[in-house]
Amino acid sequence: MPPPSTAVVWRSVGLTLRVVTVISLLVSLIIISTNTATLSSNFSRIEIRFQDVKAYRYVLATIVIGLVYSLLQTAFTIYHVTTGNRIAGDALYIFDFYGDKLISYLLATGTGAGFGVTVDLKDANSGTNTGIDKFFNKANAASSILLLAFIFTAISSVLSSLALPKKA
Known part of the structure; x- marks a missing residue:
């Protein structure tokens, strides 16, 4: 059995990056959207x-x-891996290039905002309540997983950059 072609390997790597990104984003979504804390004082x-x-x-x-x-x-990549054809032909390479860049920057800013506000608010509320610490720790976990999604999207962005001169 001959080894797979280079194109098949790169498509498989791209698909793996997309799937891992989706999983990271789903986990981050679940963590941030379920993040709550109850603060108790003597009166309320x-x-x-x-x-x-x-x-x-x-x-x-x-x-x-x-x-x-x-x-x-991911849907486009699955179609490309299974059929060997791309939806919309070579025009999708430009969409991949600009879309990956935009989304990776967006995920990076979301990560920065999550880490930044967590550090600021955690410092402002240090030592006051363990419930609020758990709240901030969960938000930090969501931001950390979002950082992983950014890294995978950035790698995907590099791959789309490499494919662009060949096809567009």
Whole structure:
């Protein structure tokens, strides 16, 4: 049995990157969207949700946009790997190139916003309540997984950059 061609190997690598990106984004979405904490004092209980912090809403928005794009690209890549043909021919290479760049930058800004607000708010509330620490730790975990999704998308972006001069 002859070894697979270089094109098949690169398509498989691209598909693997897309699938891992989708999985990372899904995990990050689940973590950030279920993040809540209850703060208790002598007189009342306050529930904090991720929606209460605007930067976490931005993180969620970047995750959702990245997930939609990654799912679309995963479907295109599966079609390309299985049939050997590309939807819309060579024009899709340009879409891959610009889309991967845009989404990777978007995921990077979402990661930065998540880490930044977590550090600032955690410092402001240090030592006050363990419930709020768990809240910030979960947000940090979601941002960390979003960082992984950014890395995979950035690698995918490099691959689409390499394919562009050959096809466009």
